[in-house]
Amino acid sequence: MGCAPSIHVSQSGVIYCRDSDESNSPHQTTTISQGTAATLHGLFIKTDAAETIPSVITYQSRHSRNNSYRDRKENSGGHIRIEAETQTSHTSVKVSATEECVGPMKLTQEPIQVLLVFAKEDSQSDAFWWACDRAGFRCNIARTPESAVECFLDKHHEIIVIDGRHSRYFEPEAVCRLIRATKPSENTVILAVVPQKPPDQDEPSVLPLLCAGFSRRFVENSSVSACYNELIQIEHGEVRCQFKLRACNSVFTALEHCQEAVEITSEDHIIQYVNPAFERMMGYHKGELIGKELTELPKSDKNRADLLDTINTCIKKGKEWQGIYYARKKSGDSIQQHVKIIPVIGQGGKIRHFVAIKRPHIDNNNQVHKFNKEERCSGEHSQSECHSLRHRDRRKDSIDARSLSSRGSDAPSLQNRRYSSVARIHSMTIEAPITKVINIINAAQESSPVTVAEALDRVLEILRTTELYSPQLASKEDDPHTNDLVGGLMSDGLRRLSGNEYVFCKNMSQSQLAIPVTLNDVPPSIAEMLNDEECWEFNILELEAATHKRPLTYLGLKIFTSFGACEFLNCSEATLRSWLQLIEASYHSSNSYHNSTHAADVLHATAYFLRKERVKSSLDQLDEVVALIAATVHDVDHPGRTNSFLCNAGSELAILYNDTAVLESHHAALAFQLTVRDSKSNIFKNIDRNQFRTLRQAIIDMVLATEMTRHFEHVNKFVNSINKPMAAIEETSTSSINSDCEGQANIRNSPENRLLIKRMLIKCADVANPCRPLELCIEWAGRISEEYFAQVQDEEKRQGLPVVMPVFDRNTCSVPKSQISFIDYFITDMFDAWDAFASLPGLMEHLSENYKYWKSLDEMKCKSLRPPPPS
Numbered sequence: 001m002g003c004a005p006s007i008h009v010s011q012s013g014v015i016y017c018r019d020s021d022e023s024n025s026p027h028q029t030t031t032i033s034q035g036t037a038a039t040l041h042g043l044f045i046k047t048d049a050a051e052t053i054p055s056v057i058t059y060q061s062r063h064s065r066n067n068s069y070r071d072r073k074e075n076s077g078g079h080i081r082i083e084a085e086t087q088t089s090h091t092s093v094k095v096s097a098t099e100e101c102v103g104p105m106k107l108t109q110e111p112i113q114v115l116l117v118f119a120k121e122d123s124q125s126d127a128f129w130w131a132c133d134r135a136g137f138r139c140n141i142a143r144t145p146e147s148a149v150e151c152f153l154d155k156h157h158e159i160i161v162i163d164g165r166h167s168r169y170f171e172p173e174a175v176c177r178l179i180r181a182t183k184p185s186e187n188t189v190i191l192a193v194v195p196q197k198p199p200d201q202d203e204p205s206v207l208p209l210l211c212a213g214f215s216r217r218f219v220e221n222s223s224v225s226a227c228y229n230e231l232i233q234i235e236h237g238e239v240r241c242q243f244k245l246r247a248c249n250s251v252f253t254a255l256e257h258c259q260e261a262v263e264i265t266s267e268d269h270i271i272q273y274v275n276p277a278f279e280r281m282m283g284y285h286k287g288e289l290i291g292k293e294l295t296e297l298p299k300s301d302k303n304r305a306d307l308l309d310t311i312n313t314c315i316k317k318g319k320e321w322q323g324i325y326y327a328r329k330k331s332g333d334s335i336q337q338h339v340k341i342i343p344v345i346g347q348g349g350k351i352r353h354f355v356a357i358k359r360p361h362i363d364n365n366n367q368v369h370k371f372n373k374e375e376r377c378s379g380e381h382s383q384s385e386c387h388s389l390r391h392r393d394r395r396k397d398s399i400d401a402r403s404l405s406s407r408g409s410d411a412p413s414l415q416n417r418r419y420s421s422v423a424r425i426h427s428m429t430i431e432a433p434i435t436k437v438i439n440i441i442n443a444a445q446e447s448s449p450v451t452v453a454e455a456l457d458r459v460l461e462i463l464r465t466t467e468l469y470s471p472q473l474a475s476k477e478d479d480p481h482t483n484d485l486v487g488g489l490m491s492d493g494l495r496r497l498s499g500n501e502y503v504f505c506k507n508m509s510q511s512q513l514a515i516p517v518t519l520n521d522v523p524p525s526i527a528e529m530l531n532d533e534e535c536w537e538f539n540i541l542e543l544e545a546a547t548h549k550r551p552l553t554y555l556g557l558k559i560f561t562s563f564g565a566c567e568f569l570n571c572s573e574a575t576l577r578s579w580l581q582l583i584e585a586s587y588h589s590s591n592s593y594h595n596s597t598h599a600a601d602v603l604h605a606t607a608y609f610l611r612k613e614r615v616k617s618s619l620d621q622l623d624e625v626v627a628l629i630a631a632t633v634h635d636v637d638h639p640g641r642t643n644s645f646l647c648n649a650g651s652e653l654a655i656l657y658n659d660t661a662v663l664e665s666h667h668a669a670l671a672f673q674l675t676v677r678d679s680k681s682n683i684f685k686n687i688d689r690n691q692f693r694t695l696r697q698a699i700i701d702m703v704l705a706t707e708m709t710r711h712f713e714h715v716n717k718f719v720n721s722i723n724k725p726m727a728a729i730e731e732t733s734t735s736s737i738n739s740d741c742e743g744q745a746n747i748r749n750s751p752e753n754r755l756l757i758k759r760m761l762i763k764c765a766d767v768a769n770p771c772r773p774l775e776l777c778i779e780w781a782g783r784i785s786e787e788y789f790a791q792v793q794d795e796e797k798r799q800g801l802p803v804v805m806p807v808f809d810r811n812t813c814s815v816p817k818s819q820i821s822f823i824d825y826f827i828t829d830m831f832d833a834w835d836a837f838a839s840l841p842g843l844m845e846h847l848s849e850n851y852k853y854w855k856s857l858d859e860m861k862c863k864s865l866r867p868p869p870p871s
Contacts, residue, residue: 119169605765
């Protein structure tokens, strides 16, 4: 013990300090990783092998707890049997984990970890280290604020001791704030070591330390016993309390994910906590409830007048109350709940909280007793202390499905299985996608700033409306044309039935059908026109004139044949001809717009879109045939009046289809009625049942997609499900060759997205008039305007019905304004989305030119289709 220790520096810069008398003992080595200069318990070591000593040093005693301090005092010349390293070491005192209880919850606490934050070693840091050694605590020392935070985030110490005596090395308050800024520190006790003051000076305030985040202070005292006593007091007091509080997080996690609504109030009935299930049930956000008295919330008038008094009388005696209670939700609706209220006894044996557990009460066929028998006050067995009637367990009060099997001769196993199934159904959580979205937003609100939470509240209000995809219009005074046009197309009328019945004629007798023709019978002039049908500029109005208003049959034969429809349907060309003629005869030639020429125009646009490369690669032949059939029949038997008009007039169809998608439902239903009625015109007669069902459902879906009340829903789904994902893939592609990669094909070819593509296709084909060459655009604008004029003037005003689109008064209407509104509101966004998918540069050029034309007429204050002749 009289020899000096030897010091060796390895090539890597690691310093070894070995006692020369005990060189064979592996426990007598002090190791310091890469240090230029350090003082280790009185031993100064210097080397140029590295730049700095480690900021965090962990000590491990090699002596017994009883002799450690004595040996240290004796061996201050260098015989200190410790090891310095950068990893945690166990203390010489073996301390087993201790058990703590929080209510019925049993917890196991591992040995305490202490972090000493001292910029330099001195007698005070030595005293705390030896105190940790005596108490069996694991101990780390950090020299800088940064290393202190790093070490704490790694070890999560229960106690941190920060040297606050020498501000020239670091600011103790700043170090404390750094640590308190981390999440794990909320259950950590932080001790400030402050310098001793002369007796003649006043005791300084502890408030600055508390405000900085310290838990308590310690006046410097290098006595190991004083430091040991301080640490032991902290362990038995604050550390154990914080350990129990930390365990409470698991209880709150359970509450947060509990299916039953939970509400905790103070003894004065001030709301202290509600869980997410409570928020979902009642429609409130917890921020609207916490801190309020229960008496401030709206009450339902469905409860018995004395029910609240009964509940309060029961729970104030420290007894549970259980029963049926009507609560008023934020929306104002009353909800029947099964409620259980439990008083919580706290300090001094007094009631400190009330816990209310609530769930919706389901009264299945009145099998549960009435609420006055469902109230239950438990605690003592004396009925005189409770005004409510006792009752048996609720499962025994209701009719038990298992007991039914004993009352008859039916198989008991069947009844038991039924009971089991019912139980499983009640335990299921069936959520629609929109419900999941709302729940995610609700969860996000909890950890969001107030401004974000308020913005999310507005988002939730929007999501809870039914018209999610319908834009809100400006005031009627701002743009009456757009309001009236959109109002007429986007609504089903005022739902007000009238004594005036509007029933249009159905001219479908075979005597009115033309004699079937074959492609060989087509006149040369018509055949020459049909040669151009693959061009977008194909003039359907010329075909209308040449075929005497029967363009659908001729064009249909050409297009269906070019797509191989007869081969796919396994029907003859004669059957197809008969079907086309039957459908065309069911259109009203007296309509200025919704006639067979419009159907032929939509069929032409559909075929044009189907031939586009990206559309063609997304759909199979079944989809193509479905699209052609849907386009052909999509407006069959159209009366030339809107859905709103039919609903207001109380027509047969409006009553039949409950004022919902009246015309579109009629078009789809009548198309199949006509088709299957006669074998000669039944194009589906040779396909099997499963294929027919697939075709039928797909055709109905496409026809219903032309109904304008769901216009924005279809467009937005297409954009979000197809446009945006494909654009994202294109942006990440390394070259233009890869832009149409496998990822895009997967997006297009999924069954859900193929459905969206077909809906978008027929919607665009149905209202493609503004994208046609100018002369065709002008003609179609005049025709639709004339149809609306007839509805307003000849029908609504004459019959005294609500005028759905008053701007379409023949004497005052501005056709250019109506076209501008229609393009702005319906066409531009939809065709932008469709063009982004199908690539339609020619159509978009026509749309731009036509829009400029209507704008120029409007600027000239011209209300007609064409500019006035020059004077």
